[in-house]
Amino acid sequence: MEIHRHIHSHSLLVKTMTIHRPVYLTRSLIIGCTVALLISCLYYFGGLNRLESMSYDARIDNARQHSHTHEDIAVIMIDEASLKALDSNFGRWPWPRSVYADLMEFFSFANPRALLFDINFSEKQLKLTDNEPLNPHDQALVEATSQNKTAYHAARLVLDSEDSENPRLLNQALPLPFIHRFAIHQRFSHNNKSSIISGQLSNQSNNKYYLPFNELLDVTSGIGIVDFDPDSDGVYRRARLFHQYGKHYYPSLSITSILDNLSPQQFSREANELSIDAINIPVDSATHLLVNFHKHYDNVFSFSGVMHALNLIRAGDIENLPISPIEFENKIVFIGASAAGLNDLKNTPMDSNLPGVLLHASIASNILAQDFLVPAKTRHTLALITAFSLITAILLLMVNNNYLRNSIPLLLAALFITVNIIAFDKNIVIDLVAPLFAIALSWLIAFSSLLLIEGKEKRRFKRMMSQYLSPAVLETVVSRHEEYAKAEIGSKETISILFSDIRNFTNMSEQYQPEKVVEILNYYFSAMTTSIFHHEGTIDKFIGDAIMAFWGAPIKISDHAEKSTLAALEMLAGLTQVNQWLRTKQLSPLSIGIGIHTGDAILGNIGSENKLDYTIIGDNVNLASRVEGLTKLYNCSILITENTYQHLPANLPCRVVDLVRVKGKTKPIKIFQPLVLPDRVSAATLSETKEISDIINSSFEYYLNRQWQECITLINKIPQDDLTESLINKCQTLLSNEPPANWDGILTMNSK
Numbered sequence: 001m002e003i004h005r006h007i008h009s010h011s012l013l014v015k016t017m018t019i020h021r022p023v024y025l026t027r028s029l030i031i032g033c034t035v036a037l038l039i040s041c042l043y044y045f046g047g048l049n050r051l052e053s054m055s056y057d058a059r060i061d062n063a064r065q066h067s068h069t070h071e072d073i074a075v076i077m078i079d080e081a082s083l084k085a086l087d088s089n090f091g092r093w094p095w096p097r098s099v100y101a102d103l104m105e106f107f108s109f110a111n112p113r114a115l116l117f118d119i120n121f122s123e124k125q126l127k128l129t130d131n132e133p134l135n136p137h138d139q140a141l142v143e144a145t146s147q148n149k150t151a152y153h154a155a156r157l158v159l160d161s162e163d164s165e166n167p168r169l170l171n172q173a174l175p176l177p178f179i180h181r182f183a184i185h186q187r188f189s190h191n192n193k194s195s196i197i198s199g200q201l202s203n204q205s206n207n208k209y210y211l212p213f214n215e216l217l218d219v220t221s222g223i224g225i226v227d228f229d230p231d232s233d234g235v236y237r238r239a240r241l242f243h244q245y246g247k248h249y250y251p252s253l254s255i256t257s258i259l260d261n262l263s264p265q266q267f268s269r270e271a272n273e274l275s276i277d278a279i280n281i282p283v284d285s286a287t288h289l290l291v292n293f294h295k296h297y298d299n300v301f302s303f304s305g306v307m308h309a310l311n312l313i314r315a316g317d318i319e320n321l322p323i324s325p326i327e328f329e330n331k332i333v334f335i336g337a338s339a340a341g342l343n344d345l346k347n348t349p350m351d352s353n354l355p356g357v358l359l360h361a362s363i364a365s366n367i368l369a370q371d372f373l374v375p376a377k378t379r380h381t382l383a384l385i386t387a388f389s390l391i392t393a394i395l396l397l398m399v400n401n402n403y404l405r406n407s408i409p410l411l412l413a414a415l416f417i418t419v420n421i422i423a424f425d426k427n428i429v430i431d432l433v434a435p436l437f438a439i440a441l442s443w444l445i446a447f448s449s450l451l452l453i454e455g456k457e458k459r460r461f462k463r464m465m466s467q468y469l470s471p472a473v474l475e476t477v478v479s480r481h482e483e484y485a486k487a488e489i490g491s492k493e494t495i496s497i498l499f500s501d502i503r504n505f506t507n508m509s510e511q512y513q514p515e516k517v518v519e520i521l522n523y524y525f526s527a528m529t530t531s532i533f534h535h536e537g538t539i540d541k542f543i544g545d546a547i548m549a550f551w552g553a554p555i556k557i558s559d560h561a562e563k564s565t566l567a568a569l570e571m572l573a574g575l576t577q578v579n580q581w582l583r584t585k586q587l588s589p590l591s592i593g594i595g596i597h598t599g600d601a602i603l604g605n606i607g608s609e610n611k612l613d614y615t616i617i618g619d620n621v622n623l624a625s626r627v628e629g630l631t632k633l634y635n636c637s638i639l640i641t642e643n644t645y646q647h648l649p650a651n652l653p654c655r656v657v658d659l660v661r662v663k664g665k666t667k668p669i670k671i672f673q674p675l676v677l678p679d680r681v682s683a684a685t686l687s688e689t690k691e692i693s694d695i696i697n698s699s700f701e702y703y704l705n706r707q708w709q710e711c712i713t714l715i716n717k718i719p720q721d722d723l724t725e726s727l728i729n730k731c732q733t734l735l736s737n738e739p740p741a742n743w744d745g746i747l748t749m750n751s752k
Helices: 006-019 021-044 049-063 080-085 098-107 136-147 176-182 214-219 256-262 303-314 356-369 378-398 402-425 433-465 471-479 481-489 505-509 514-534 560-584 619-634 683-704 708-715 722-736
Strands: 073-078 114-117 151-158 208-210 222-225 238-240 242-245 248-251 267-270 273-276 279-282 288-290 300-302 332-337 491-502 538-543 546-551 592-607 612-617 638-641 654-661 669-674
Touching: 021 378, 021 433, 049 402, 049 433, 073 080, 073 303, 073 356, 080 303, 098 114, 098 136, 098 303, 098 332, 114 256, 136 151, 136 214, 151 242, 176 214, 176 222, 222 248, 222 256, 256 356, 279 288, 300 303, 332 356, 378 402, 378 433, 402 433, 491 505, 491 514, 491 560, 491 619, 514 538, 514 546, 514 560, 546 560, 560 592, 560 638, 560 669, 592 619, 619 638, 619 654, 619 669, 654 683, 683 708, 683 722, 708 722
Parallel strands: 073 300, 073 332, 114 151, 114 332, 151 222, 592 638
Antiparallel strands: 151 208, 238 288, 242 248, 267 273, 273 279, 491 546, 491 592, 538 546, 592 612, 638 669, 654 669
């Protein structure tokens, strides 16, 4: 019964994998959709926020290294140097509020567009006597503010949680004068009866407020809300431009003076865009502006430097001013604190201790320059997640090349990161982490699925093929199955083909019971297979007691002739052990014949749709079989053709046996007998054998050249055996009976 060859089985495996491509497509779509759904849920419900924030911080820090604030922004900073320098004049912090009145005196010599205090004056200082309406320092601040029409003060609107102590303090109505003066719809109504606000400017309504004390509130030119909301990790990345209390909206300190300067006609909010007349500001779903921070804050001055300049101006020394009022011409000036002890330092993506006033300065700079970061819409990120999940899964499962399979997710991720960075440089903020997670998870699941499927197929294939292929060849075929799959359509290869047969096995098998015959064959085939596998041969099939094997395909090797010949010699040596085993069983010994030929053969699937056999075909396959048949005629265990002999190394001695024309062929071939395994004899024996084979080969040339006496003389120099004696006898016969002129020494076979 014929046993299917390994190539046939491998072919079926390749066909199975090809048939599975539609299955792979379905599987990839399932994996891609599943990953997309999982990552989308994780993204939508904030599971990746922390990682996304970290990646955002790194990108903005990289992109904004050379950024500067708008030239119209200036900052007066109460820094550590100011606290030390003014300690002798004003004492420890907090300073008396007349200090800020002095500051406004300095700005009376300048012409700023706005003077914005990021300092909350919500409580009055204690009065010195009961008869005075205000503490003198508070009174000085009120008077200076009333005289400075560009002064804006800070207010706070917060969302506080209710507890047993504060329920009466929450949700109290703002004073009507405050609403009438500072609420957006009142301040910019321009007597227009129609609403100037369209849409929701803020989606968080607050329930508690802290306003400047009444006397200061009455005289200030404007109010700005100073509260910021950090992200869940405590980092300040975004800010509200408008804060809601009740039904009314109030501007943040960052933009309040800008709005007064613009005197806008319309405020509107649609989806992710907040518009102030023609200025369109991108915001997120929570109406936050993503702050476009700056690395360099220009026009930042120390409070103490300004006070020193004021003292020089008062003294009439205007030539040596450290800070000139002219520097603040038409500028929006923020006053705030950077000293660590004043508790107004914010953790931002670019600075873990950024003074809060610089947050306001950054936002004002963004508005003036219209330099906005545009965050990606949620639906765009979800689309990227879905696309990357599907693309990764489909390409990974549908591409055959392992190098491409491993490169695809890396290339896709690298391309996306590059595009993301380029987009960020152009102020477009695309979510990075969720799409990358989609690529990674889709690759991991698809690759695991691929390993599971192909691993299962390869294990099944290896189990099936282990009885036909040597381990080295088997591993190569399994690991490079795509390369050998092309042979399925047929290919021409140069190979060495071996046929072996047990002599007189039919007669011997009639002497034993069937189970004994099977036992003998199994033991014999095991020994022969070991020799073939040892030299990396491929067993094509077993036919009864015969073996067909070949070298040079599907693994291409250059020394296939040598390996096949060495395998044949080792098979002959292994037969000795088989016969020893047979003698212990009181069974008759075996003798075999092995024929080898090297030449081109066609490899491919032969058969019908229902039964395909992947095999080697061609004249050279038939010739190898004929050579095996000649071993009986010449009583040689191994015969190889001249084609095989010409590819053997010099250290593998072979002697010529004859020049024959097998049945069905017109061209004669020389046949040779390999004599010894080089690695199993001594160097002296190998040398002696090589010398004898050379003499025999030379004498045979004399024979073919009709120099029969020279042939006899030369061959008599070596020990005789059946083949040499036969050659001597033929020469003597030819000497006695001169052959015709067309004699060529060829033995023509009329039977197989």
